[in-house]
Amino acid sequence: MNPTKPKFKEKYGNYINGEFVEPIDGEYFENTSPTNNQLIAKYPRSKKEDVDKALEAANAAKDDWGKTSAAHRASILQKIADVIEENLNDFAAIDTYDNGKAIRETVNADVPLAVDHFRYFASAIRAEEGSATELNENTVSLIIKEPLGVVAQIIPWNFPLLMLAWKVAPALASGNCVVLKPAEQTPSSATFLMEKIGHLLPPGVLNVVHGFGPEAGKPLASSNKVNKVAFTGETTTGQLIMQYASKNLNPVTMELGGKSPNIFFNSVMDHDDAFLDKCIEGAVLFAFNQGEVCTCPSRLLVQEDIYDEFMKRVVERTKAITQGDPFDMNTQVGAQASNDQYEKILSYLEIGKEEGAKVLCGGEAFKASGEYEKGFYIQPTILEGHNKMRVFQEEIFGPVLAVCKFKDEAEALEIANDTLYGLGAGVWTRDAHQLYQVPRAIKAGRVWVNCYHDYPAHAPFGGYKKSGFGRENHLMMLNHYRQVKNMLISYDKNKLGFF
Amino acid sequence: MTYTRVNITEQAKNVLQELKAKHGEVIFHQSGGCCDGSSPMLLPKEDFYIDESDIFMGEIGGVKFYMNEAQFEYWKHTHLTVDVTQGRGSSFSLEIPEGYRFMIKSRLLTKEEEVHFNQ
Numbered sequence: 230m231n232p233t234k235p236k237f238k239e240k241y242g243n244y245i246n247g248e249f250v251e252p253i254d255g256e257y258f259e260n261t262s263p264t265n266n267q268l269i270a271k272y273p274r275s276k277k278e279d280v281d282k283a284l285e286a287a288n289a290a291k292d293d294w295g296k297t298s299a300a301h302r303a304s305i306l307q308k309i310a311d312v313i314e315e316n317l318n319d320f321a322a323i324d325t326y327d328n329g330k331a332i333r334e335t336v337n338a339d340v341p342l343a344v345d346h347f348r349y350f351a352s353a354i355r356a357e358e359g360s361a362t363e364l365n366e367n368t369v370s371l372i373i374k375e376p377l378g379v380v381a382q383i384i385p386w387n388f389p390l391l392m393l394a395w396k397v398a399p400a401l402a403s404g405n406c407v408v409l410k411p412a413e414q415t416p417s418s419a420t421f422l423m424e425k426i427g428h429l430l431p432p433g434v435l436n437v438v439h440g441f442g443p444e445a446g447k448p449l450a451s452s453n454k455v456n457k458v459a460f461t462g463e464t465t466t467g468q469l470i471m472q473y474a475s476k477n478l479n480p481v482t483m484e485l486g487g488k489s490p491n492i493f494f495n496s497v498m499d500h501d502d503a504f505l506d507k508c509i510e511g512a513v514l515f516a517f518n519q520g521e522v523c524t525c526p527s528r529l530l531v532q533e534d535i536y537d538e539f540m541k542r543v544v545e546r547t548k549a550i551t552q553g554d555p556f557d558m559n560t561q562v563g564a565q566a567s568n569d570q571y572e573k574i575l576s577y578l579e580i581g582k583e584e585g586a587k588v589l590c591g592g593e594a595f596k597a598s599g600e601y602e603k604g605f606y607i608q609p610t611i612l613e614g615h616n617k618m619r620v621f622q623e624e625i626f627g628p629v630l631a632v633c634k635f636k637d638e639a640e641a642l643e644i645a646n647d648t649l650y651g652l653g654a655g656v657w658t659r660d661a662h663q664l665y666q667v668p669r670a671i672k673a674g675r676v677w678v679n680c681y682h683d684y685p686a687h688a689p690f691g692g693y694k695k696s697g698f699g700r701e702n703h704l705m706m707l708n709h710y711r712q713v714k715n716m717l718i719s720y721d722k723n724k725l726g727f728f
Numbered sequence: 729m730t731y732t733r734v735n736i737t738e739q740a741k742n743v744l745q746e747l748k749a750k751h752g753e754v755i756f757h758q759s760g761g762c763c764d765g766s767s768p769m770l771l772p773k774e775d776f777y778i779d780e781s782d783i784f785m786g787e788i789g790g791v792k793f794y795m796n797e798a799q800f801e802y803w804k805h806t807h808l809t810v811d812v813t814q815g816r817g818s819s820f821s822l823e824i825p826e827g828y829r830f831m832i833k834s835r836l837l838t839k840e841e842e843v844h845f846n847q
Binding site for chain 2: 274385386412413414441442443444446447461462463464465467468469485486521567569570571572573577579583584617619622625626649695696
């Protein structure tokens, strides 16, 4: 049975120390759905006192939790994965209603990937080991990984449950306690998750505090009761969080978005086959998740000798996108996440047109009908122009593609790297040399080669340049949440002889 | 003739005055990147470290507006107007708890403005 619009209670609490609690000052905010602009439920408008309470609980729990065996933590993570999987349709419906994204994405991508993420880190901590090195015949160096303690995590609204999984799974797997602040636009799936899995964890190990950035995010990021801050968002808040962390000399990881180039070399059109069909889809993936993806392939670079024919197909495929009712399994593009995103995207469409970009398709808002007519929908849009235009340089975070031509490899690389960011990129070719050399020359943390928008848990993800630093996914992530303890042991019975 | 790179709508100015009364001295810093990026952030003046890598673009409603120099390179041919819309952004910008979001409306600089600022 297809998921349908979920039902909610009137209001929800923060999840602190193993139970749902009301905000201390009793203030709530109203969370609405971008699909129809209707009220979903009220969530706590938390302040410093609520954050402090969560941090107190996490700090009280950290010693015992940090001492649990990898086998024990893995078992809990596996159970969390099972519970999410058993409730897949409910989680999918909640994220679709809260975020606006099409139900086929939450059912087939967001939720299954979140499940797999918990399973991956459950497995990873069972398979890895520390190291012992005999430095000389009497001296042995042991390297043992220890949890950091309490980590603060501030996550975005574009993949509410999946971004939670990306941050929470490795932190818990490493033996840390967590205080998580979901984005204020999408607090629902984190709350539903705690309703379902709260009992699996000791009190204080995983705490969820809702609220606004200046009121709840700031006291969390700046607290001296945390040992690390992980953030996904934009650059100014990223800098601010790094400043707060610098006062506590805390490590941080930052994922700050991008303006990812998606490069198509002429060999993709050597044959009209399944691969070319895959390439056309690869170009149209800009509209995936309404373009609200940090790695949205929002700059399309096409070699000039195939440009006209290739773009004809890309425009055709884009125009065929079905849009509207996010709960219809056939809908490909849903609603933007909020009114301000919607307004921002429309203003970019205006500046794009004013800067002289040519509208190849879309270019305006989309009017959804019936129940969804008050929602925030934008037509998938392709703008043709050049790389100095602002629509080629700024993250619009909407279904807006900026396309330009290039002559040869050198020009493709020059355009691809002419950006402040370096999170993702795509390279499409049938040429075996280009397959390796071009990705190596692109300054980005993830280069998809003959594919795009694949996010397996076992592949590291993160940015170069102003896209941030640190990685998510992959077992290397565990070390972002751990200290290295080195025990240097002497088996020599004799003194040094210095004193 | 006086030229500006950045301006503010009356509606945004009203919201800004309320926020100034509540939070004291504040600044705007234009953000970039993911999620709520590409929007202006209103922050307590003492909170955000500004140095020579931040371009001062002008003062609106008694509040200084900055942008990082790397971003400015791509924005310098456009004139910005800070507007306000209903909605809930995330980020640490001070208007967010009030249910508003500052946003940028842009246009290309006129020929005269281009000569004045960039030549």
